[in-house]
Amino acid sequence: MTTYLIRAASVLGGERSDLYLADGVIAALGADAADAATTARADGVDVVEIDASTLIALPGLVDLHTHLREPGREDAETVASGTRAAAVGGFTCVHAMANTDPVADTAGVVEQVWRLGEDAGWAQVRPVGAVTVGLRGEQLAELGAMADSAAAVRVFSDDGKCVDDPVLMRRALEYVKAFDGVVAQHAQEPRLTQGALMHEGVVSAELGLTGWPAVAEEAIVARDVLLAEHVGSRVHICHLSTAGSVDIVRWAKARGIDVTAEVTPHHLILTDEAVRGYDPQFKVNPPLRTAADVAAVRAGLADGTIDIVATDHAPHPDEDKDCEFAAAAMGMTGLETALSVVVAAMVDNPEYDFDWADVARTMSTTPAAIGRVAEQGRPLEVGEPANLVLVDPDATWTVDPAALRTASENTPFASDELPARVIATFWRGRATVLDGEPRARTDVRA
Amino acid sequence: MRHLLSAADLSRAEAIEILDTTATMAATQSREIKKLPALRGLTVVNLFFEDSTRTRISFEAAAKRLSADVINFSAKGSSVSKGESLKDTALTLAAMGADAVVIRHQASGAPHRLATSGWVRTPVVNAGDGMHQHPTQALLDAFTMRRHLAGGGEAGPDGIGRDLAGAKVVIVGDVLHSRVARSNVDLLHTLGADVTLVAPPTLLPVGVHTWPCAVSYDLNATIADVRPDAIMMLRVQRERMSSAGGGFFPSPMEYSRRYGLDGTRLAALPEHCVVMHPGPMNRGLEISAKAADSPRSTIVEQVANGVAVRMAVLYLLLAGGTETEGSR
Structure with missing residues (x-):
């Protein structure tokens, strides 16, 4: 060798x-x-x-939030192509989100994704298990079976959809304690965001695009940190995007609640102003927010309120983006640009005291710890x-x-x-x- | 002017040029032979992804009176509802040799995509996109107001060369979902008018405070305080009452009581104030029959002016503003 x-x-x-x-x-x-x-x-x-x-x-980067699209949407990405992109972006481990087709809600699917990753040989693939059967938000998936499978799932998420039923969310938070799992919540109150296309504010009012209000995220974040406190569980907030969410997580941490949060590279650098040209490349969920939100998530990442950067790498074929804004798919790729964007937004930015050790902490050590990936995010020692x-x-x-x-x-x-x-x-x-x-x-x- | 996508894109000079050209076009429409040869040999495509008989007919009449050939492409069911994509439709039209595309689409920004994505190279006219813009409606409204409020004297009955400086315009109704309101606020501001929007808070967008206009929740107080020169009633769709969260207002009757232009409010308006509506009207909801049919109503005149405005826009986009003099 x-x-x-x-x-x-x-x-x-x-x-x-x-x-x-x-x-x-x-x-x-x-x-x-x-x-x-x-x-x-x-x-x-x-x-x-x-x-x-x-x-x-740096220690190999660990992404807690990757859409590899396989099985089901191999036209957008495969485990092999996605992990190769991950390697080029500096990642040695990615967490493959569960919203595939079929949904990764059984031991069979998560083992298949894990095996595809091992066979491809580009990076460690840690499948994320769905919280509910079919991401339908009605009934818990067999979380224990996924945890006990060869894929050894520890992160569970209905990402793309919010576990909005408070009772179901409470049960999930409690249940995963049995195998040291964590629920990663896509915080989006569904009724407040029906038909939503972009951040609700000055720009959406002008463009006539249905708004996605910040409160729809913040209401769920607030509810879930309180639920986590009540049942003594840990909870992870996916792609936190608003200044209000940063405040809530900061408050929760000060209160001793076991909450972790991630921000995407694009929410660290882009704002809703980018949508003015109606270019669907800027359509993403949660949507690009305001400059004040960008400043807040940067400050949150710098002071540790936000624990990690996660890409929410969401590949889509051309035909799903080369169309009207309303018809386009939500999401943007991120594996190969993540590190550079974090450097631009944080390391090279004199406003923040954020050095390469912080990059290692937020993009390797802490995401590995949240995902309970023992062999990743380790110090560079003999x-x-x-x-x-x-x-x-x-x-x-x-x-x-x-x-x-x-x-x-x-x-x-x-x-x-x-x-x-x-x-x-x-x-x-x-x-x-x-x-x-x-x-x-x-x-x-x- | 390469395209007409948004009323916000028009400078004061461009807007006045369009209004003045509209006056020229309108003057030809009282002649026995209404047809002008200006766009002979050119093809205008009306690409309508959304039902709108009035706007389509208005554009069709405008193009035909300029001697253009007109193709009506009714593409109900766009890529949003899994039909042919906007891109493929656009490529098809370009291949067939369209010289201008007039587009109506339920998705905000679709005309902008059509104009900027490289799918077609012709001028694009926005005939209404989602909740975004309807610039020819704003232009015909401005033309109608100018005629009534700024006409006379050396500027003639159409107020040639004039803007709407100081005119007080009140726009009432469903601003949230209205491309007419957005376009009018932009254009009227450019032309110097003072605009007040009146609506229940549920039908105003978050962010409206940044628009160049005043906002009120109280129609009676606004009529009393502003003393408007023109009042424009927006269409309120009855289904807004039954949407998520129990609807945007409790009942049509309550809406009508608080925000409808009934006989009492009609009587409270200054005598010279014109009553406008972009149509189609819900008589008895946002506007009473008494108001709609009153002598101060410009609603039918607006329709006539719509054809002239669209003639002017097509003419300026396709024949070029510099030829205006020669064609007279």
């Missing part, structure tokens, strides 16, 4: 060190790394040396799994939708110049990306 000697990488943006990756783990660090590589070479082991003297090393990413912080690149590795082209960042570029990704000690290019398992063998 090929081993890797990474030279002089800045670990989490701090001190530079060599790293030697062998047998799926970080075998040696610092001065020991070169020695270990020399020894290995003498034993006939293949050692690939990488000059990382301008690069930053003996730890060799899941890591090398990033060039000074590079810039221009987003070309056709050149992205995801099977769909619905990025809102077409033609935008973004900072920071993933140069290499290692998963279980194998390079899934080298020189910015994905390398399939078969390539490496050859």
Whole structure:
């Protein structure tokens, strides 16, 4: 097996060190790394040396919110194409959302998705199980069977739909405690958002598009943190998007409620002003909010109120976006742009004290902890799994939708110049990306 | 002006040019032979994704009186309801050689998509999109108001060259769902009028406070305080009463009592105030028969002016404003 000697990488943006990756783990660090590589070479082991003297090393990124679309919508994305895009974006683990067709609401479907991920070999796939049968919000799915399956599901979500029935939500929060699971809530009061197309406010009033009011998210977030407190469960809030939600989560945490929250890259950088051209590439759920909301979610991410960044990578084929705004599908891809957008919004932004260690915390360590993924989000230390990413912080690149590795082209960042570029990704000690290019398992063998 | 998508896109000068051209067109319509040769050989497509007999006929009459060929494409059931997509319809029309597309669509922004997506290269005229805009309605309303409020003197009966500076206009009804209200607020503001919207709070959009107009919930107080020069009653769809959350107002009778233009309110209006309605009317709901049929009602005149305005818009888009003089 090929081993890797990474030279002089800045670990989490701090001190530079060599790293030697062998047998799926970080075998040696610092001065020991070169020695270990020399020894290995003498034993006939293949050692690939990488000059990382301008690069930053982070633990492999972990996405808690990815739509891989398989089974059912292989025209938009497959487990293989989605995880390859993930690897190019620096991810070594993704959580595949349950709103597939058939829905991932049984042990059979989650095991299939997990197996497809293992076979593809680009990144660890952790299936998310549906909370309710068919995402219909009526009856609990067999959560225990999914937890006990080979997929070992720990995150449950009806994402795309809100578990709006308060009794059902309470039961789900209670039930998953038996196997240390968490319910990830798509917070959207359905009656307040019937036919909603964009954030309700000044811009929607002008454009004549039915509004999605912030209160429809905030009412559910408030209810669910109180429910979690009442039953002593943890709860996770998906794609938190409003200033009011940030306030509620901040209050809940101060009160000691076990709540975690995620924000998407696009909610960190885009506003509802982008919808003015009626371009469906900016149609997403929850919708793009106001500049004040963007400032609030940034501040929330910086102060820890929002725990993680999650992509909500939502690929759609062209025909679902090349149409009237009202007819278009909601969602945007994000795996390959996430890190760069976070760098643009937070790391390179002098308003916030947000460094590369914070990137590692919010995009690797904490999402792995929430998802209970033991082998991900680990510190870069000897003996730890060799899941890591090398990033060039000074590079810039221009987003070309056709050149992205995801099977769909619905990025809102077409033609935008973004900072920071993933140069290499290692998963279980194998390079899934080298020189910015994905390398399939078969390539490496050859 | 390449397209007419939104009343908000029009500058004061452009708006006045359209109104003045409308006056020229209107003058030709009292002649025995109403037809002008201006657009001979050109094809105008009326692409209607939503039922609207009046607007379609108005555009059709306008195009025909300019000697254009007219194709009516009634595409009820767009991609929203899983028919042919807007894109494929547009590509088909472009391939058939349309010179201008007039589009009515239930999705806000559909005309904007048609004009900016590269699907067609011809001028696009928005004949009403969802809850967004209906610019030719606003233009015909402005033309009607100008005639009544700014006509006379050296500007002639049509108020040529004039705007609506200082005119007080009250618009009453379902502003939330109304493209007519949005277009009128934009255009009337551009032309210098003072607009007050009156509606129950449930029928005003969140964000209306940023619009260039005043807002009131009380029709009686507004009539007394504003002393309007024109009052425009918007159509209220009866189904608004039975939608989610128990509807936007409790009953048609309550709506009518609080926001309808009945005989008492009609009598309270200043004598010169004109009564307008974009049609079709719900007599007895937002407007009483007494008001609709009163001498101060401009409702039928609005329809006639609609043809002239649409002639002017098609003429300016297809024949170019610079030729205006020569064609007279």
